[in-house]
Amino acid sequence: MSAPLTPARGSERTDKPSRYAPSHIAGNAETLTPLQRELIGRAAELGPAFEARAAAYDRDATFPFENYADLRASGLLGICVPREYGGLGADFATYVMVAAEIGRWCGATALSFNMHVSSCMWSGFIADALEMTAEQRAEHHRIRTQHYRRIVEQGQVYAQPFSEGGAAAAGAAPWGTVARKVEGGGGGYVINGRKIFASLAGAADWYGVLCTLERPGQEGRGTRRDSMYLAVPAGAPGLEIYGDWDPLGMRATVSRNLAFKDVFVPEDARLMPEGLYYQAASRFPHMFATLSPTYMGIAQAAYDFSVKYLRAELPGMPPVKRRMYPTKQIAVAEMRVKLEATRALFLQTAREARVDPDKDARMRLYAAHYTIMENANDLARLAIRTCGGQSMLKSLPLERLYRDSRCGSLMLPWTAELCLDRLGRECLYEAGESDEQIE
Numbered sequence: 001m002s003a004p005l006t007p008a009r010g011s012e013r014t015d016k017p018s019r020y021a022p023s024h025i026a027g028n029a030e031t032l033t034p035l036q037r038e039l040i041g042r043a044a045e046l047g048p049a050f051e052a053r054a055a056a057y058d059r060d061a062t063f064p065f066e067n068y069a070d071l072r073a074s075g076l077l078g079i080c081v082p083r084e085y086g087g088l089g090a091d092f093a094t095y096v097m098v099a100a101e102i103g104r105w106c107g108a109t110a111l112s113f114n115m116h117v118s119s120c121m122w123s124g125f126i127a128d129a130l131e132m133t134a135e136q137r138a139e140h141h142r143i144r145t146q147h148y149r150r151i152v153e154q155g156q157v158y159a160q161p162f163s164e165g166g167a168a169a170a171g172a173a174p175w176g177t178v179a180r181k182v183e184g185g186g187g188g189y190v191i192n193g194r195k196i197f198a199s200l201a202g203a204a205d206w207y208g209v210l211c212t213l214e215r216p217g218q219e220g221r222g223t224r225r226d227s228m229y230l231a232v233p234a235g236a237p238g239l240e241i242y243g244d245w246d247p248l249g250m251r252a253t254v255s256r257n258l259a260f261k262d263v264f265v266p267e268d269a270r271l272m273p274e275g276l277y278y279q280a281a282s283r284f285p286h287m288f289a290t291l292s293p294t295y296m297g298i299a300q301a302a303y304d305f306s307v308k309y310l311r312a313e314l315p316g317m318p319p320v321k322r323r324m325y326p327t328k329q330i331a332v333a334e335m336r337v338k339l340e341a342t343r344a345l346f347l348q349t350a351r352e353a354r355v356d357p358d359k360d361a362r363m364r365l366y367a368a369h370y371t372i373m374e375n376a377n378d379l380a381r382l383a384i385r386t387c388g389g390q391s392m393l394k395s396l397p398l399e400r401l402y403r404d405s406r407c408g409s410l411m412l413p414w415t416a417e418l419c420l421d422r423l424g425r426e427c428l429y430e431a432g433e434s435d436e437q438i439e
């Protein structure tokens with residue numbers, strides 16, 4: 001078939017609805033549970049409004065409060081709150097598919113939403129899978145009842161300040177932010193330190209802070225085993241939000257810095273019992289793989305954009321088709337191959353989340369996380385190269401997808417570099433081996 005080399009360029013704009021039917025974010029929807037189908041459907045219903053608002057939030061680097069009002073109204077703020085506490089009771093696989101669907105429409109909303117959901121997941125089904133004494137479990141139940149009530153009944157939102165700009169967020173050192181245990185007045189903790197890149201800064205009702213517990217007489221000698229996860233209310237005396245926020249991408253996460261100066265929180269601030277975070281980090285690695293679903297969504301969005309663009313079905317664009325060129329067909333085929341490979345790894349590892357995964361499962365998880373983060377950016381890059389100059393204008397979403405997609409591989413604890421680092425070591429060393437023993 002001979003294709004016209006120069007398509008007629010009209011000045012009129014496309015306003016016909018697209019006949020292109022984008023893929024379900026989880027591929028074959030028949031493989032999903034009824035709850036997965038329903039919750040992904042809820043996110044998909046919110047999506048077009050998120051997409052319509054995304055450009056303004058991105059331009060102004062402001063927080064998408066309207067999107068959060070929608071998430072609240074839809075019940076999705078309680079997605080990983082267990083059912084017995086009034087939540088939707090989603091498991092890991094269900095949540096990450098919903099997160100990917102949100103990321104497809106607004107990456108920044110999906111990314112900050114993940115910080116909130118992690119506070120429910122870590123204190124919820126992950127804590128349930130770990131070892132605790134009966135007394136700790138009962139106390140955890142009492143405390144998390146309050147935490148979940150705030151989310152389910154009052155629609156409150158939790159941030160998750162983790163990063164500090166040192167080795168702690170990579171898991172290589174204890175948190176520099178410390179919590180000193182204090183007795184009296186019901187007891188509690190006094191927090192001092194600082195966090196960088198706290199998504200939801202200024203928008204959250206609570207900040208779930210990772211810090212090192214210092215017992216009396218032990219100052220400066222806490223280890224990673226002494227990690228604590230404490231909820232600090234917005235507006236707590238001594239909590240300050242500071243610094244500019246004008247980044248390349250993910251601008252609507254508003255990830256500013258936090259300083260804690262003698263911030264007191266009561267014992268009920270414990271989102272996990274003392275010592276449990278370290279156990280979770282050692283035994284439930286999927287807890288760190290919840291950032292990549294956002295980027296799975298961005299990968300899908302970059303692909304969907306390209307197809308609609310080449311079919312001349314983007315609203316507001318001149319109806320100039322570009323799909324007839326073999327070079328475009330090859331390029332979009334390569335994008336589809338990359339997208340499906342990314343999705344396959346995403347879905348496989350989403351369904352493998354469990355306590356104490358074996359070594360192969362852990363290595364698959366690093367490989368999947370790395371692949372999603374890197375391929376999202378590569379798909380956005382290919383989309384711009386394939387669609388061409390007009391596609392990267394600020395009036396279209398692709399350049400935002402490109403910038404947002406770049407941020408994924410930079411996120412600790414599993415940056416692209418650190419995934420390779422861990423994977424490389426585990427490929428070549430079995431548990432307990434060192435070079436001295438091998439030689």
Ligand SMILES: Cc1cc2nc3c(=O)[nH]c(=O)nc-3n(C[C@H](O)[C@H](O)[C@H](O)COP(=O)(O)OP(=O)(O)OC[C@H]3O[C@@H](n4cnc5c(N)ncnc54)[C@H](O)[C@@H]3O)c2cc1C
Pocket residue numbers: 115160161162163164165166167169170172196197198199200249250253255407409410411412413415416417418421
């Ligand atoms: C949009 C956005 C939102 C974010 N939101 C949050 C949030 O809500 N909460 C939060 O806690 N953090 C958040 N972060 C922070 C993020 O997780 C990282 O902590 C941050 O990007 C690290 O930046 P850095 O330059 O300080 O990294 P550095 O610590 O300087 O590391 C730079 C690179 O060096 C490598 N590296 C670091 N440590 C080691 C090591 N021990 N061994 C080998 N290599 C190493 C890593 O590959 C890393 O990418 C966000 C980041 C972005 C971009």
